[in-house]
Amino acid sequence: MAGRGVGAGTEVGSLAPVPDPAAPAPPVPARDAATIMLVRDGDTAPEPSLEVCMLRRHLDSDFVGGAYVFPGGKVDDEDRGAAAEAVCAARSDEEASALLGVASGGLAFWVAALRECFEEAGVLLAYGPSPGGAGPGLPVGTDDASRRRLAELRRALNDGEVGFLDACRAAGLRLATDQVLYFSHWITPEPAPKRYDTRFFVAALPPGQVPVHDDRETVDTVWVRPADALARAEAGEFDLIFPTMKNLEAIGRFSTSAELLGAAAAVERVPTVLPRVVVDDRGFRILLPGDPGYDDAVGTPTPRPGADRPMTPAEMGAVIRSIDAQGRAERAPAPGAAEDAAG
Numbered sequence: 001m002a003g004r005g006v007g008a009g010t011e012v013g014s015l016a017p018v019p020d021p022a023a024p025a026p027p028v029p030a031r032d033a034a035t036i037m038l039v040r041d042g043d044t045a046p047e048p049s050l051e052v053c054m055l056r057r058h059l060d061s062d063f064v065g066g067a068y069v070f071p072g073g074k075v076d077d078e079d080r081g082a083a084a085e086a087v088c089a090a091r092s093d094e095e096a097s098a099l100l101g102v103a104s105g106g107l108a109f110w111v112a113a114l115r116e117c118f119e120e121a122g123v124l125l126a127y128g129p130s131p132g133g134a135g136p137g138l139p140v141g142t143d144d145a146s147r148r149r150l151a152e153l154r155r156a157l158n159d160g161e162v163g164f165l166d167a168c169r170a171a172g173l174r175l176a177t178d179q180v181l182y183f184s185h186w187i188t189p190e191p192a193p194k195r196y197d198t199r200f201f202v203a204a205l206p207p208g209q210v211p212v213h214d215d216r217e218t219v220d221t222v223w224v225r226p227a228d229a230l231a232r233a234e235a236g237e238f239d240l241i242f243p244t245m246k247n248l249e250a251i252g253r254f255s256t257s258a259e260l261l262g263a264a265a266a267v268e269r270v271p272t273v274l275p276r277v278v279v280d281d282r283g284f285r286i287l288l289p290g291d292p293g294y295d296d297a298v299g300t301p302t303p304r305p306g307a308d309r310p311m312t313p314a315e316m317g318a319v320i321r322s323i324d325a326q327g328r329a330e331r332a333p334a335p336g337a338a339e340d341a342a343g
Contacts, residue, residue: 027190030197034113035072036180037247038123039257040205042223049225050256052248053211055120056220056239067239068222068229070247071117074196078165079111087168089127089136090178099182100199101269109199110177115164120218121211122154125179125203129172136174142208150209158214179203181264184250186243187274189286200247202264204257226252242275242286 041048054068078084085093085107097106118124127136128146140146153171156162168175183202188195205211213221224232226248232238233245240248254260275286276297287294 028193028195030187030195032075032109032112033073033196033198034075034109034116035070035198035200036113036117037070037183037200037202037251038117038121038205038211039202039251039260040223041257042225044225048256050251050254050260051223051225052229052251053121053123053205054222054224054229055211055213055218056222058217058219067241067244068220069241069244070200071120071123072113072198073116073120075108075112076115078163079115080105080108083165084108084111087165087173087175088177089174090176096177099270100185107177110180110201111164111175113180113199113201114175114177118154118164119158120214121221122151122214123206123209123211124150124154124173125176125206126168126173127176136176139176139206140173141206147208158216176206179206181261182267182270183264184247185270185272186246187272189275189277191277198243202251202260204261246273246288 038053040051040053042051052070055071056068057065059065088107088111091107091110093104093107096110097104100106100109114125124140126140128138128140130137141150149171153162153167157164157167162170167173180201180203182199184200186198186200188197211221213219224238229238229240229248230245230252233240251260254263271289273288275288276294277284277286278293278297287297
């Protein structure tokens with residue numbers, strides 16, 4: 001039926017907006033993720049200094065293989081809900097959500113961070129059963145028998161024999177969410193083909209436990225001073241990606257783990273960092289909130305020679321690894337690389 005008052009020959013159905021092929025595609029939804037920075041005071045002269053645990057991704061990983069990262073990963077469905085909250089000590093979902101500035105579901109980020117830390121590094125921040133049956137007991141992993149039980153629990157978890165929450169319930173464990181402090185919030189830039197909404201946490205290494213990589217996703221475990229990690233990265237000896245470098249810079253302002261944890265506990269609001277990408281005659285660079293030009297960078301196209309097809313994980317990794325601590329990539333990505341920048 002012809003449309004009245006629209007124009008001769010115009011059909012009502014044709015009034016639907018026609019997509020503009022030149023318009024940028026809407027951003028890919030960012031997946032929830034959590035990362036934890038385990039810290040300790042290293043035995044260095046003339047006095048102890050802050051060190052952070054880092055794991056090296058397997059060289060054959062399809063995304064930034066060989067890079068040094070903090071334990072972490074995406075938030076799973078199992079990390080959410082009442083069953084997860086029931087195995088957490090001293091922090092409710094309401095409290096966690098308020099800290100993160102979300103309506104609900106905030107505790108899932110703590111659970112995911114603790115689960116990933118256990119799977120990847122073998123460290124579990126948790127309390128054992130209380131002798132009196134009320135409230136959490138003592139921290140786990142403080143004696144040989146407890147560490148052997150944790151090692152077997154980790155093996156079963158990584159082999160898929162048991163789920164994380166089921167394992168905690170069966171062993172009478174309560175996750176030490178009260179010992180894990182919210183530190184920073186990074187979201188992958190909007191033009192990227194794969195995006196994460198990542199909450200970074202910080203926690204002290206539990207007494208008696210020793211981080212050990214899983215020899216699956218990760219192949220090396222190091223304790224390193226933040227400044228040393230950044231210096232080695234600048235020298236090309238230590239592979240780091242941009243958000244990792246910026247968080248190393250942030251925790252490197254503190255001399256000891258007590259100073260860092262005290263500052264993290266005192267923070268009332270953690271700002272969200274959503275980097276933006278701009279192209280210039282030297283390549284491209286990352287802008288952070290507060291940088292000159294950040295507000296004008298909305299919708300700025302990023303280098304994308306392979307715009308006619310999805311970017312592969314290897315190509316995405318190549319772009320990410322080309323960015324230095326100042327957010328600068330001096331040369332254009334290799335042919336086929338595209339638009340991701342941080343994640």
